[in-house]
Amino acid sequence: MDRFENLNFYELLEIPVNASSFEIRQAYRNALSIYEEDSMISDAFFTDEERNVILRRIEEAFSMLIDKGHRVAYNRKMVDSGAIDASLLENIKPKPKGPIPLFSLKKTGGQETLSLKVRARIRGNNFAEVSQPVLSKDLISGKDLKKLRKHVGIAIEEIFEITRISLKVLMAIESDDVASLPQAFYLKNFLKAYAELLKLDSRKVIDGYLKNIGHLNDKK
Structure with a gap:
């Protein structure tokens, strides 16, 4: 459990720091599918209490990164603490062209x-x-x-x-x-x-x- 607490939100969702909003949503859905209650994968490794802690952490990560203003503030905090390289934030990926994904x-x-x-x-x-x-x-x-x-x-x-x-x-x-x-x-x-x-x-x-x-x- 300590491993999850020490991960930043990008690491938790396993996405690059310049991920697009579409990639954030996809990563969030993938994370939920792994740690939800009926997941056989998480059931083998975590108690219900531990799984709920992880899910709350995942929800917190998604809520922070999917909101543009909150993400900018979070990125600034991460850069100031030395957790991420500022140069990696210069090319945030744009929204994909074509049909808008369902959750966008x-x-x-x-x-x-x-x-x-x-x-x-x-x-x-x-x-x-x-x-x-x-x-x-x-x-x-x-x-x-x-x-x-x-x-x-x-x-x-x-x-x-x-x-x-x-x-x-x-x-x-x-x-x-x-x-x-x-x-x-x-x-x-x-x-x-x-x-x-x-x-x-x-x-x-x-x-x-x-x-x-x-x-x-x-x-x-």
Whole structure:
């Protein structure tokens, strides 16, 4: 675990310091696929707690590097500390020409287009039948929501792109990480946006999720 803590964000995502935004997104997705809960690779080497620490670190790296302003500030800090060579930052790779990658869509028309694509997947995957057993439960966990999201092939980055709920919060919701969840008022609104995107009954999702969180707190 110390090895991950000592890596800078570029090393963590295994990308060059002049990586393009497209390369950052691709590296982020690859990292998630390795360390997510259902990954056989990480399951053999890390405990659940260690994996959650790594995932939070990966999310932090992505959030920092994908934002132009934050990345400039981070690069300056790394150069000042001697961690990276300033000359390597002179040629940041531009966005690729041609079709915009799915996760590069902006918040305007692109965001609406992505939302339509997500909903088309929901309609084509017998989602109503799969989601009904979850919605009928008294306690709805983050793992239940994650399972439904994955059933229709929706990446967590897509939820972020459409709803603008931070990846950190989305990961906390799906992992039932009570300590990292926002205050109840914000959590309810985030759950409502998440549920509505997946065409779920938002009232049932909110009630079931909050009951489950209360149940987890009672067990402590």
